[in-house]
Structures are given as C-alpha cells and as structure tokens.
Amino acid sequence: MQQNSLKLNSDKTQLLLIGSKSTLTKTNNLTLNIDGISVSPSHQARNLGVIFDSTLSLEPHIRQLVKISFFHLRNIAKIRPSLTPPTAEKLIHPFVSSRLDYCNSLLYGISNTSMNKLQLVQNAAARLLTHTKSWHHITPVLKDLHWLPVSHRISYKILTLTYKALHQLVPPYLSELLSPYQPHRSLRSTSARLLFTPTSKLRSFGDRAFSRAAPKLWNSLPILIRDSDSITTFQSRLKTHLFSSAYP
Structure with a gap:
C-alpha cells in the first residue's frame, strides 16, 4: 500500500474473527494496532455488499436481505393494480430477484430455517405478481412462472x-x-x-x-x-x- 501511496483508514477498518463458537470463546482480548489505534474484533463485517458474521452462518446478511426485499415488495404492491403482469415482473426482478441471486453461491449449505426465509421472499413476489392468495399452494405458481426455487x-x-x-x-x-x-485403476468413470x-x-x-x-x-x-x-x-x-x- 505504501508503494501505491495508499494508507489504511483506521476509523473504517474492521477486524473479523471467523471460527466455530467454541474456538471463538478461546480468543481473549485480541486486538489489531493500525497507526497507533487499537481495532477490536467486530461481530460482523460487510464485504462487497455481503454481511459476514464470525460463524459464517450469514444470518445477519439474510435478515437484511429479507428486510429490504419485503420493503420493495410492499412498495410495488401499492402500484400493482396499475401495472400489467409483464411490467410488474420487470420491477420484481431488479428489486427482489436480483438480490436473491447476488453472491448466492455463498449461501450453499445454510440452515433450512435460513433457506425458508429466502424462499418466503420469492413466494411473496410470485403471489404479488400473479394475485395468488396466501392460502393457495405456491409451487404450481412458481412452476408456471418458470422460477427456480432459491435452493436450486x-x-x-x-x-x-x-x-x-x-x-x-x-x-x-x-x-x-x-x-x-483419477481412480487408482482403470474404471468406466475415468x-x-x-x-x-x-x-x-x-x-x-x-x-x-x-x-x-x-x-x-x-x-x-x-x-x-x-x-x-x-x-x-x-x-x-x-x-x-x-x-x-x-x-x-
């Protein structure tokens, strides 16, 4: 950074320790000294729009994603009666679907509870687009829209x-x-x-x-x-x- 005439901003620097809960309990008073300022570990840190937490559960990121998505869905719902289905879908994709897809490879292997929260967002978007009632089964609606579930x-x-x-x-x-x-002997799977x-x-x-x-x-x-x-x-x-x- 010195070669490129850059300097770390200690006020904007975050320290994140990643590990299992048992491992994190063994770290006592770990700090990082930058330009004379002591930086203590944070519970979470944002990187390229994704909120990482110490255990990589990504639950803070998912909570924020669900909150923002439903905020946009409520706004779209206010003008949905004035929109044609193609126009409504054009609004849903950039404001909701793109958020579900952004860096979603990081979400592989998350808990079923967290995955269900994300699926509820997609279900709500499909119901809003097609005027489907909450008591109707959503799977046929997603299939007709040709929308893959979040896990897929x-x-x-x-x-x-x-x-x-x-x-x-x-x-x-x-x-x-x-x-x-590369198997140890010649097999058809080679x-x-x-x-x-x-x-x-x-x-x-x-x-x-x-x-x-x-x-x-x-x-x-x-x-x-x-x-x-x-x-x-x-x-x-x-x-x-x-x-x-x-x-x-």
Missing part, C-alpha cells in the same frame, strides 16, 4: 462457476480449486469428467467451501450436461435439469 438457484450459480472454472473462463484462483477424479471431492473436517465450514461443494454438485449431474460444448448449451441443459428436479 444457488446450485445453478455454483455449477455455472464450476463449468467456467473447468474451461478457464474465470480467474485462475477458482480453477485451481478443482481437480479431475472418462465421465468427474471431479475429485476433497474431505472436510467441519460440516459447517468445509462442506460449504467451493472446492468441496462444486465437485459434489458437478458429479451428480448427468454426463450429457457435463459434456456440453459451450456455456450457453450448459446453462440451458442445467436449467432444464434443475427445473425437472424442483417440479417433478
């Missing part, structure tokens, strides 16, 4: 990144996290374009890492999708596959 949208994002990483369409630091599966799935010690952290989540999702895909010759073909086949899985 997360898988879609991770798998798209995986395809790009395997074809050098992303920065090298992502591609380096993936390696092909030519199936499978990925090696590393082991992890902590389910709450390791299983959610891209290096483990990506191979797990990739290996579960039909070989026809893995063998796609372009990103456009891959995304089309992938969405069809996930749609069939979400609405059998």
Whole structure:
C-alpha cells in the first residue's frame, strides 16, 4: 500500500474473527494496532455488499436481505393494480430477484430455517405478481412462472462457476480449486469428467467451501450436461435439469 501511496483508514477498518463458537470463546482480548489505534474484533463485517458474521452462518446478511426485499415488495404492491403482469415482473426482478441471486453461491449449505426465509421472499413476489392468495399452494405458481426455487438457484450459480472454472473462463484462483477424479485403476468413470471431492473436517465450514461443494454438485449431474460444448448449451441443459428436479 505504501508503494501505491495508499494508507489504511483506521476509523473504517474492521477486524473479523471467523471460527466455530467454541474456538471463538478461546480468543481473549485480541486486538489489531493500525497507526497507533487499537481495532477490536467486530461481530460482523460487510464485504462487497455481503454481511459476514464470525460463524459464517450469514444470518445477519439474510435478515437484511429479507428486510429490504419485503420493503420493495410492499412498495410495488401499492402500484400493482396499475401495472400489467409483464411490467410488474420487470420491477420484481431488479428489486427482489436480483438480490436473491447476488453472491448466492455463498449461501450453499445454510440452515433450512435460513433457506425458508429466502424462499418466503420469492413466494411473496410470485403471489404479488400473479394475485395468488396466501392460502393457495405456491409451487404450481412458481412452476408456471418458470422460477427456480432459491435452493436450486444457488446450485445453478455454483455449477455455472464450476463449468467456467473447468474451461478457464474465470480467474485462475477458482480453477485451481478443482481437480479431475483419477481412480487408482482403470474404471468406466475415468472418462465421465468427474471431479475429485476433497474431505472436510467441519460440516459447517468445509462442506460449504467451493472446492468441496462444486465437485459434489458437478458429479451428480448427468454426463450429457457435463459434456456440453459451450456455456450457453450448459446453462440451458442445467436449467432444464434443475427445473425437472424442483417440479417433478
């Protein structure tokens, strides 16, 4: 930073310790000294619009996301009687759907409770768009709208990144996290374009890492999708596959 004539702003610097609850209790009075000012650990910190917490539960981020999404849905509901369905959908996508999709690959492996909160946002958006009552089942409505559930949208994002990483369409630091599966002896799976799935010690952290989540999702895909010759073909086949899985 000195070479580029930059200086850390101690007033805007945050220190975040990430670990399990038992590990965090063992850190006593840890501080960081920047330009003579002591910086103590924070419970959460914002990075590129995502609120990270010490245990990576992302619950503060989800609460904020749900709060903002329902705020915009209430505003759209006020003018919904004056809007045609296509116009209303054009408002819902940038104000709500785009927020659910932004950095959603970080949400892989979150608790079912947190996932249900995000799904309620999408359900509310679908009800507002189609004038569906709260006591009506929402799954047929989402299917008619061709909207993938939130959990499947997360898988879609991770798998798209995986395809790009395997074809050098992303920065090298992502591609380096993936390696092909190489069995000790010749098997039919050798030519199936499978990925090696590393082991992890902590389910709450390791299983959610891209290096483990990506191979797990990739290996579960039909070989026809893995063998796609372009990103456009891959995304089309992938969405069809996930749609069939979400609405059998």
